[in-house]
Amino acid sequence: KGVVRNNKLILFNGFIQSQSQTGEINNIEFNKTILTMNNFSTRTITTPKIQETSTLSLLQCFFNLGSSEKSILNCPYKKNKVEVAQNISRRIGMPLYIPLIALIGSFLLIHKRREKFGFLKKYLFFLISFFVLVFSEIMVKFSGLSLFNFLIYFLFPFTLMPIVYFMLIQSIKSENLI
Numbered sequence: 001k002g003v004v005r006n007n008k009l010i011l012f013n014g015f016i017q018s019q020s021q022t023g024e025i026n027n028i029e030f031n032k033t034i035l036t037m038n039n040f041s042t043r044t045i046t047t048p049k050i051q052e053t054s055t056l057s058l059l060q061c062f063f064n065l066g067s068s069e070k071s072i073l074n075c076p077y078k079k080n081k082v083e084v085a086q087n088i089s090r091r092i093g094m095p096l097y098i099p100l101i102a103l104i105g106s107f108l109l110i111h112k113r114r115e116k117f118g119f120l121k122k123y124l125f126f127l128i129s130f131f132v133l134v135f136s137e138i139m140v141k142f143s144g145l146s147l148f149n150f151l152i153y154f155l156f157p158f159t160l161m162p163i164v165y166f167m168l169i170q171s172i173k174s175e176n177l178i
Helices: 055-062 081-110 118-142 147-174
Strands: 002-005 008-019 025-036
Touching: 055 081, 081 118, 081 147, 118 147
Parallel strands: none
Antiparallel strands: 002 008, 008 025
16 A cells, blocks of 8 residues: 655555566565655656647647747747648648549549440549549658648649549539439
8 A cells, every 4th residue: 555745655564576686586574665756757758749739739839820939838840840740731631632532533433334444444543542642641741841842732632623523523414414
C-alpha cells in the first residue's frame, strides 16, 4: 500500500528487491518508507505532438494569427514549418480529393457493357482514380516544402472537379441516360 503526499511516495508494509551485478537477488523488508520524487524527471513527452494539436491551433500558428507564438499551444512553426504545412494539408486538403475520386468513379456507372472496348474503360477509370490518390499522397509530403507545392496541392482538386463533372455530364448525355 502507498500514498503520495507533497512529492513524496510513502509505502507501507512491503519489500524491495534488487539484483546485484553478479545476479544475486537481495530483499529488503520495511514497515514504512518515504521516497522523495523531487529528483526524478519523466521520460515521457510532456508537450503534445503536432498530430495531437488541433487544426485551429495549427492554422493560427501557420498564418501567425496569434498575438505571440507562446500563446498558441505547441506552435513549432519556426523550427519545423514543413511538418506544420504537411499536417494542415493532410487534415484539410486530403478530404478535398474524396469528391474528385467519387466523380471519377461515377464514370463506371454509365458505361455500356456492349461497347467494343467497354471492359477497358473500367480499368482506365480505376487507374485514373489510383493515380489521383497516389498524386495526393505524394503531394502531401511535398506541400510543406514551398508555397507553390502547397497551392498546387489545394488547387488541383478544385480545378479538376469541374472538368471531370462536365465530362461526366457530357458522357451521360451521349449515352441518353437523361
